[in-house]
Amino acid sequence: MSTTSSPAAGAWTPALIQEVIDDHKSMPGAMLPTLHALQDRFGHIPDGAVPLIAETLSCTRADVHGVISFYHHFRTRPAGRSVIHVCRAEACQAVGSRQLEAHIKASLKVDYHQTTPDHEFTLEPVYCLGNCACGPSIRINDDVHGRVTPARFDELADELTTTVVEVK
Amino acid sequence: MAITVYVPSDTTARALQADRVAEHIARAAASRSVDVRIVRNGSRGLFWLEPLVEVDTPDGRVAFGPVMPGAVDSLVESGLFDGRQDHELALGLTEEIAYLKQQQRLTFSRIGIIDPLSLEDYTSLRGFHGLRAALARDGQSIVDEVKTSGLRGRGGAAFPTGIKWQTVHDEAPGQKYIVCNADEGDSGTFADRLVMECDPYMLIEGMTIAGLAVGADQGYIYLRSEYPLAHTILNNAIARACEAGYLGDNLLGTDKAFHLEVRLGAGAYICGEETSLLESLEGRRGLVRAKPPLPAIEGLFGRPTVVNNVLSFAAVPFILDQGGQAYADYGMGRSRGTLAIQLAGNVKRGGLVELAFGISLLSLMEDFGGGTLSGRPLKAVQVGGPLGAYLPESQWDNPLDYEGFAAFGGVVGHGGVVMFDDTVDMGDQARFAMEFCTVESCGKCTPCRIGAVRGVEVIDRIRAGENADMNLTLLGELCETMVDGSLCAMGGMTPFPVQSVMEHFPDDLTPRHARVAGGIPC
Numbered sequence: 001m002s003t004t005s006s007p008a009a010g011a012w013t014p015a016l017i018q019e020v021i022d023d024h025k026s027m028p029g030a031m032l033p034t035l036h037a038l039q040d041r042f043g044h045i046p047d048g049a050v051p052l053i054a055e056t057l058s059c060t061r062a063d064v065h066g067v068i069s070f071y072h073h074f075r076t077r078p079a080g081r082s083v084i085h086v087c088r089a090e091a092c093q094a095v096g097s098r099q100l101e102a103h104i105k106a107s108l109k110v111d112y113h114q115t116t117p118d119h120e121f122t123l124e125p126v127y128c129l130g131n132c133a134c135g136p137s138i139r140i141n142d143d144v145h146g147r148v149t150p151a152r153f154d155e156l157a158d159e160l161t162t163t164v165v166e167v168k
Numbered sequence: 169m170a171i172t173v174y175v176p177s178d179t180t181a182r183a184l185q186a187d188r189v190a191e192h193i194a195r196a197a198a199s200r201s202v203d204v205r206i207v208r209n210g211s212r213g214l215f216w217l218e219p220l221v222e223v224d225t226p227d228g229r230v231a232f233g234p235v236m237p238g239a240v241d242s243l244v245e246s247g248l249f250d251g252r253q254d255h256e257l258a259l260g261l262t263e264e265i266a267y268l269k270q271q272q273r274l275t276f277s278r279i280g281i282i283d284p285l286s287l288e289d290y291t292s293l294r295g296f297h298g299l300r301a302a303l304a305r306d307g308q309s310i311v312d313e314v315k316t317s318g319l320r321g322r323g324g325a326a327f328p329t330g331i332k333w334q335t336v337h338d339e340a341p342g343q344k345y346i347v348c349n350a351d352e353g354d355s356g357t358f359a360d361r362l363v364m365e366c367d368p369y370m371l372i373e374g375m376t377i378a379g380l381a382v383g384a385d386q387g388y389i390y391l392r393s394e395y396p397l398a399h400t401i402l403n404n405a406i407a408r409a410c411e412a413g414y415l416g417d418n419l420l421g422t423d424k425a426f427h428l429e430v431r432l433g434a435g436a437y438i439c440g441e442e443t444s445l446l447e448s449l450e451g452r453r454g455l456v457r458a459k460p461p462l463p464a465i466e467g468l469f470g471r472p473t474v475v476n477n478v479l480s481f482a483a484v485p486f487i488l489d490q491g492g493q494a495y496a497d498y499g500m501g502r503s504r505g506t507l508a509i510q511l512a513g514n515v516k517r518g519g520l521v522e523l524a525f526g527i528s529l530l531s532l533m534e535d536f537g538g539g540t541l542s543g544r545p546l547k548a549v550q551v552g553g554p555l556g557a558y559l560p561e562s563q564w565d566n567p568l569d570y571e572g573f574a575a576f577g578g579v580v581g582h583g584g585v586v587m588f589d590d591t592v593d594m595g596d597q598a599r600f601a602m603e604f605c606t607v608e609s610c611g612k613c614t615p616c617r618i619g620a621v622r623g624v625e626v627i628d629r630i631r632a633g634e635n636a637d638m639n640l641t642l643l644g645e646l647c648e649t650m651v652d653g654s655l656c657a658m659g660g661m662t663p664f665p666v667q668s669v670m671e672h673f674p675d676d677l678t679p680r681h682a683r684v685a686g687g688i689p690c
Contacts (some may be wrong), residue, residue, distance in 0.1 A: 028450075028469065029431070029449050029450045029451040029469075030451060031451030031452070032431065032432065032433075032434060032448065032449075032451060033431065033432075035434070036393075036432055036434070057451070063452075066452075066453050067451070067452060067453055070436065070453040070454060070610075071433075071434030071435055071436050071454075072434070072435035072436065073393050073433075073434035073435035074434055085394075089355030089356075089554065089604075090355040090356060090513065090550055090554060090586050090597070090600070091355045091356040091512040091513040091584075091586045092355070093513075093592075093596075093597075093600070094512075094513030094514040094586055094587060094588045094589075094592065095513065095514050095541065095542075098596075125607075126394060126435070127353065127355065127437060127554075127604065127607070127608070128352075128353055128354065128355045128357075128394065129179070129394055130179060130352060130357070130358040130360075130361040130394065130395060131179055131180050131183050131358065132355060132356045132357065132358055132510065132512035132513065132518070132584070132586070133180065133215035133216065133358070133510070133511060133512045133515065133518025133519050134180055134183060134184060134215055134216075134218070134518065135512075135513070137183065139394070142396040142397075143182070143183075144179050144180075144182065144183040144397075145183050146180060146183035146184050147183075147184065
């Protein structure tokens with residue numbers, strides 16, 4: 001939790017995908033745990049996973065696609081190195097999240113569901129991070145940040161894009 | 169002897185750099201060769217003071233806050249490790265802080281005091297006393313105790329918990345399930361998160377008691393994916409509870425069994441609706457099911473299932489330990505016990521306030537909340553999440569209880585109170601209510617799926633000055649259609665905030681150009 005590591009984005013092969021599916025297939029209601037595991041491991045749910053999941057869990061490809069597309073969390077394309085979720089819900093609106101949202105979009109030059117051309121950031125909306133007494137809130141990968149002013153956002157973004165160079 | 173320093177570790181404290189504060193304290197102690205033990209406790213829920221650092225002293229724990237990383241050195245200089253109260257951030261004895269002292273913490277009695285994952289801490293403060301009492305009783309007698317307490321579903325629907333349990337209890341023996349709804353999606357709420365991050369064994373204990381009451385040996389916690397820290401803590405707590413015999417095949421050495429697993433949602437507000445949640449747990453799109461059949465009769469995988477909110481289960485250990493009557497002694501009318509109120513939004517002193525039902529909204533917002541954070545006049549309050557009405561000043565005197573709020577069209581819901589100052593444009597808020605529904609509707613029923621989209625369009629037309637009067641009439645009719653014709657509360661209640669804006673803040677719905685012409689910027 002204390003680190004802002006980027007989402008895992010390992011290379012996938014059908015065999016590796018099948019391995020993940022097989023690890024979860026015996027769970028009751030295995031679909032969501034399987035999809036989570038795939039996304040955690042590969043950074044997204046590759047299209048190639050859909051027929052394999054359908055075959056193993058005895059459902060149709062349409063069923064699998066239907067589940068993936070229903071939930072905001074699942075992505076079918078790789079994300080940027082950091083995923084930034086901006087809370088759009090009421091408690092954050094009450095303390096200036098609309099202005100923060102506009103600032104973030106302008107400074108990253110992307111809209112929601114888009115990734116910056118350098119693949120550093122993917123921007124997503126989120127409806128509540130449970131940090132409602134100390135908004136505006138954003139989540140960068142698994143870390144939530146509170147009382148985020150535009151200036152504070154710029155600091156956080158700088159920290160993420162600054163590479164540490166070791167001087168010998 | 170080591171000095172014990174507490175640095176909270178819940179999501180809010182961490183969002184305000186508590187981890188760095190802990191690092192700085194450790195470094196300062198090391199550089200001064202002071203023997204300091206840093207405990208990462210949960211949060212007391214006094215969020216405006218986070219990070220709230222506490223130090224053990226012979227008189228009790230003393231507090232300092234809000235402590236930003238940059239303030240650590242000066243705190244240490246002025247005697248933090250001795251608990252000296254010379255610094256400007258010194259708050260005195262934690263238990264004496266008025267905000268905390270004036271609360272009635274039955275459910276949240278341990279949060280912020282203990283290390284959330286320490287079984288020793290939990291059991292030293294009456295943890296698992298409720299479970300021990302339940303293990304000595306039969307299912308019906310546990311259900312009866314919960315009925316005596318008057319506990320009603322804390323997720324928002326306020327259905328009597330004991331009656332729900334009775335229904336599942338009375339179903340023929342066989343596979344039954346306990347499902348915890350931890351999909352806390354309402355903006356302005358964080359009480360479930362506090363339970364899970366700061367006192368997870370309480371939830372485990374409550375669910376286990378429910379299992380004993382109705383004859384279920386398997387439980388699932390359906391947790392929203394927006395709560396990664398709660399996920400880690402719950403999994404860790406479950407593993408430790410199993411290891412220590414509080415979960416598993418032989419609960420505390422008896423022949424009773426209860427197994428528990430956390431399942432992660434995937435970002436869908438609708439999955440907080442219980443039938444949608446069950447669909448999701450079973451591995452499908454979270455489409456709402458028509459009721460009946462009730463989940464208590466045909467729930468998860470078609471089996472009888474208790475579905476309760478985190479706070480409902482969390483109230484149960486107290487009820488079994490101290491007796492249902494002890495819980496029912498708090499509250500007013502048919503709203504018994506305590507309510508976890510969450511002060512959020514534009515509030516000076518935001519956080520968790522657990523009190524018996526009956527306090528007025530105004531008293532909460534002023535006496536506890538201290539007014540707005542911005543210092544500007546309060547304009548509107550949304551109670552009960554994104555589906556709750558926006559309340560104007562004339563309604564702030566109402567006492568918080570289920571029936572009292574229902575009487576004027578308010579919703580207590582999950583106890584979230586979101587405050588807005590006078591810079592808020594209520595037209596924006598009405599539009600957002602509809603927009604939120606377009607994003608989060610499950611799509612099963614037409615009034616919700618289509619109505620929300622039309623709602624956004626109509627509000628845009630009104631604000632653009634296109635046939636404003638006719639479109640206002642249309643918006644009113646659309647709201648009625650959604651309220652009357654939707655399958656669940658998502659479509660059925662989305663109009664509540666919109667209607668409240670139409671009724672109480674009509675000026676904010678007037679055409680934008682007219683308002684500019686009147687000299688008011690928009």
